[in-house]
Amino acid sequence: MLGEALFGPQPAAEAVIAEEAGAPVGFALFFHNFSTWKGRRGLYLEDLYVTPVARGRGVGGALLRYLAGIAVERNCARFEWAVLDWNADAIAVYRRMGAVGLEDWTVQRVEGEALRRMAGA
Structure with a gap:
């Protein structure tokens, strides 16, 4: 399933390693x-x-900078992601890199049976 999503005829996402x-x-x-x-x-x-073993060596920051470069190259208006509110270490890194938390927004999710009910199935 992941192979098709990333490498099929209509990729849903991209990945960098x-x-x-x-x-x-x-x-x-x-x-x-x-x-x-x-x-x-x-x-x-x-x-x-x-x-x-690679944490704390700048790998995550390098990946974020690389994706920011892709966003700029592709003329994207913004680069965004979600982070769990308890992950203080990650949030601190993101703030140091210039990310701003969206305090007025919350993520909403519907999945599984609730998704089927919402769809009227």
């Missing part, structure tokens, strides 16, 4: 969204992962 000495130490999975407010697409980071 961070390597050290030829070995993978992290990845970022992202896709484009669209802002009617800005009239342009944006870049949304869905997953950022760094192996435990």
Whole structure:
């Protein structure tokens, strides 16, 4: 399923892999969204992962900077992602890199049976 989503005829997302000495130490999975407010697409980071042994060595920051470069290159209006509110270490890194928390917004989710009910199924 993941292979089709990333490498099929209509990829739903893209991924980049961070390597050290030829070995993978992290990845970022992202896709484009669209802002009617800005009239342009944006870049949304869905997953950022760094192996435990590589944490604290700048791998996550390098991945974020790389994706920011993609967003600029593709003329995206913004680059955004969600983070769990208890992940203080990650939030601190994001703030140091210039990210701003959207205090007025909350993420809403419908899945599973609730999604089927909403669809009238």
